[in-house]
Amino acid sequence: MLDYAPDLDRVFHALADPGRRTMVERLSRGPASVSELGQPMEMSLAAVLQHVRVLEACGLVTSSKVGRTRTCSINSAALRSAESWLADRRTMVERNLDRLGEFLAATDTQEQP
Amino acid sequence: MLDYAPDLDRVFHALADPGRRTMVERLSRGPASVSELGQPMEMSLAAVLQHVRVLEACGLVTSSKVGRTRTCSINSAALRSAESWLADRRTMVERNLDRLGEFLAATDTQEQP
Numbered sequence: 001m002l003d004y005a006p007d008l009d010r011v012f013h014a015l016a017d018p019g020r021r022t023m024v025e026r027l028s029r030g031p032a033s034v035s036e037l038g039q040p041m042e043m044s045l046a047a048v049l050q051h052v053r054v055l056e057a058c059g060l061v062t063s064s065k066v067g068r069t070r071t072c073s074i075n076s077a078a079l080r081s082a083e084s085w086l087a088d089r090r091t092m093v094e095r096n097l098d099r100l101g102e103f104l105a106a107t108d109t110q111e112q113p
Numbered sequence: 114m115l116d117y118a119p120d121l122d123r124v125f126h127a128l129a130d131p132g133r134r135t136m137v138e139r140l141s142r143g144p145a146s147v148s149e150l151g152q153p154m155e156m157s158l159a160a161v162l163q164h165v166r167v168l169e170a171c172g173l174v175t176s177s178k179v180g181r182t183r184t185c186s187i188n189s190a191a192l193r194s195a196e197s198w199l200a201d202r203r204t205m206v207e208r209n210l211d212r213l214g215e216f217l218a219a220t221d222t223q224e225q226p
Contacts (some may be wrong), residue, residue, distance in 0.1 A: 013129035083199035
């Protein structure tokens, strides 16, 4: 019964870090080099690369190297898989609340004189 | 420029664990006691309680104790905040891809003889 989805484990773990979310935020506006990703953050290039590797390992980001420049791009499918998981749970909660509301309304009507 | 949102840090961290996702999954169908949450998982009650505390700390779950029974409920607002963050990023990626598509189509038309 455990919700085994290793990719979701890694996607949610990757997004738990504010630095990595800033990188995802930047990449959602278009591809960027590793040094461009690091610019807004006071972080060494090695640290930025380490975050990029975490984002690549969970499938949120892909990268390719031309000469000395590694360019990163976002993979919207990984964003969508995490978003869908959350949306499915939220829809279920809201549906149950609606049913409860309908039940209470029906009970209230029956109790009217 | 860092995406500082301590709640999102904690919500995504909480969801990175398959056992905690199973609990969220169960609670999205309605409130449950701590022992009910633990039933489908081969986990001690102490371990279940520890996971419940992580889910409570990030706002995904609330709980109340009556007698010896602690009952947990889901908080859909926390699910929605994480879902919105992902949806905003994904929408941005898709919008940029659409723009690129329009640009390439326009370029293609201009190049037609």
